[in-house]
Amino acid sequence: MLLSLALLFLLGMVLGKIFEKLKLPKLLGMLLTGILLGPYLLNLLDPEILNISTELRQIALIIILTRAGLNLDIQDLKKVGRPAILMCFVPACFEITGMLIFAPIFLKITILEAAIMGTVIAAVSPAVVVPKMLRLMEEGYGVNKSIPQMIMAGSSVDDVFVIVLFTAFTGLAKSGTITPIHFLTIPTSIIFGLIGGIIVGIALSILFKKVHIRDSGKVIIILSISFLLVTLEHSMTGVIGFSGLLAVMALGATIQQKRHEVSQRLSSKFSKLWVAAELLLFVLVGATVNISYALKAGVSAIVLIFCVLLFRMSGVFVCLFKTKLNRKEKIFAAFAYMPKATVQAAIGGLPLAMGLACGNIILTVAVLAILITAPLGAALVDATYKKFLAKDGGSEV
8 A cells, every 4th residue: 555655646746747847737647647557557556545545535625625614705705695606506507407408419318317417527626626716815816806715615515516416316217206305405415514514613713712722733623523524424314414525614714704813824734735635636536537438438428528518607607697707707717617526536436336227428428527627627727817817906807
């Protein structure tokens, strides 16, 4: 396992740096590292690491969402209002609709299979989006109109919405029945996740005020409680849902509100943790990619992905209709909502594991979605944010 970790980190850093020098997203180098080291090519990763890769990827996601919460000013989000709420589910609904229209045509699958594929593909990746938005906030781009904050928060809730739909549709495919009560999990997951995160955030803010704890100790406490919140999510399998990842983000945002100076210092600590967590996340995502599946899909699957992306971008424009954002800012938001990675890697293989007839093709399209949208979305964000967004104190471009 130690050899695998050494290869993972060293080769991931080297390829990430090479791609960065080539003016390409470094995450593309990390994904390539995973593909090369993974079981479908060189097979140099210890099976024990692959067995716990889901948990390791989840730890990385918790780290970046905690950091996002610690940098998320709720007052800024309130200024955005309606669009911030709509961004949580409207773009995903548009993308699923596009999949329902085009997947049966391009891939000759049923409407229900297209719905399952749509819920796998429609999730945006916080692991790609959040670090980009944090960078924009640090540099002061789009902050006056709360654009990074809106995208960062929306991408987290978007995942909750899509995963619940995925669970409902796969349940229908297996049992042949679905009831409206299944969809109660969506609002309850969001509401209880937010409430739980806020309560824990308030409790930690009081603790940090009354008891002197080193910042490194605070980081360990926050991470440990975040792990418990995500564990609670997994233990709740009934109609009443709980989003652990949303709770983690709400926890950080509450500390930001209650103990602003502490949140800034803690954010710096989590930034350092992210250096290693980012490598773990994207290399292990790359290791799930089966190139042979991607090659089998052919041009039709690639065309399908771009078709549904256009639907998703249309959904973003609908969310931002009649807002103060100008045309370039709306286009940037649409670009930022393109990347897919973690959710597709996590659930893309589940239909196949369930024995569904559509399992292979869904996994194939999920793999292609990662390979196409993660680097493309990241590259478009990097290439346009300075041109399309106003910097704090500056005039709009």
